[in-house]
Amino acid sequence: DGGITQSPKYLFRKEGQNVTLSCEQNLNHDAMYWYRQDPGQGLRLIYYSQIVNDFQKGDIAEGYSVSREKKESFPLTVTSAQKNPTAFYLCASIGSTGGYTFGSGTRLTVV
């Protein structure tokens, strides 16, 4: 079945460390997105990529980095520069009809 796989589901990081969240899709979608969800807030866009080897900053890109070397993969790195990294991170992709598919998310906790 086609879909988006995010791993790991839970991730713990020590302060000062970088950590990379994986997002893989087998839907042949061109556009992929990373969102952050905090309690009581709507999802906010971190980065997005509409084609391979190209990506754009979203509304809250500071402290994050991405790459898009393959159509299927859009990993997100949470760097030590991100002041409040503890959050739930969701990856999504969009098909040609405009319908969104979301991954199951990664919950990152800084300890």
Next chain:
Amino acid sequence: KNEVEQSPQNLTAQEGEFITINCSYSVGISALHWLQQHPGGGIVSLFMLSSGKKKHGRLIATINIQEKHSSLHITASHPRDSAVYICAVGGGSNYKLTFGKGTLLTVNP
């Protein structure tokens, strides 16, 4: 003011009741999405609307473009409908979405 406002924030219902969740937005859009998020966190897309009304099983979504308002209805609600329902609007060629804060629905048996 948020660009996407949902109401109510929390909703508790008894099994079998008719549920309505509302979404108002202030920006021009090309499509509105209704999403469902279960306690585990994963999000499922329920509907994508640009006009009129869509129905899928016990779920009905409507949109009024002139009034910039959409509603999600659940008929004959069931405890398994308990989840957070999120409204999101999008516009432009990059398909970026702006999300509401969600409505937490709890359906009691």
